[in-house]
Amino acid sequence: MKRDWKIIQEILCAIEDNKVKMHWEQIPESEQKNVLLHYELLKESELITNYELVSDMDDDGKCTYHPNFLPQSPNVPGIRMTMKGYDLLEVLRDQTLWNRILSKAKSLGVKLTYEFIVQAIPVIYKTMM
Incomplete structure (x- = not known):
């Protein structure tokens, strides 16, 4: 799987x-x-x-x-x-944020894990502001 x-x-x-x-x-x-x-x-x-x-x-x-x-x-x-579930769903729905997370993982050459997503969100938000 x-x-x-x-x-x-x-x-x-x-x-x-x-x-x-x-x-x-x-x-x-x-x-x-x-x-x-x-x-x-x-x-x-x-x-x-x-x-x-x-x-x-x-x-x-x-x-x-x-x-x-x-x-x-x-x-x-x-x-x-749970609250974490709602937070992840918000990220998955936001195509701009999701695409940036995918791009960040690819550029760093890392696997797209839940932990990476959680850690990437604040970094990506900073670049969006």
Whole structure:
């Protein structure tokens, strides 16, 4: 699997719009594993919370995985973004800023990681002012 920033943006947008279940249902079965791995990356990076991976076993013994979108109790919110998640989504939506981050990574010859993005933002903002 390769990290895909477009998939990350789609997931974050779906969470923000409260349409994550609808988004999941539109993903072809052949791509679901890759998208699930991106959910896991977002959770590990503390960009989303109230998320868990659920497995179901069908009658034939086939195990399928899907994200849990519903709260386990009425008082617990469902999947949501953290403040860091909202911050990243703002960066991904701002094409000028995003293109400058991509360009900066390329000019420095470094990989485009979450940590690089976070560190590049203030540097790029200074050049924009």
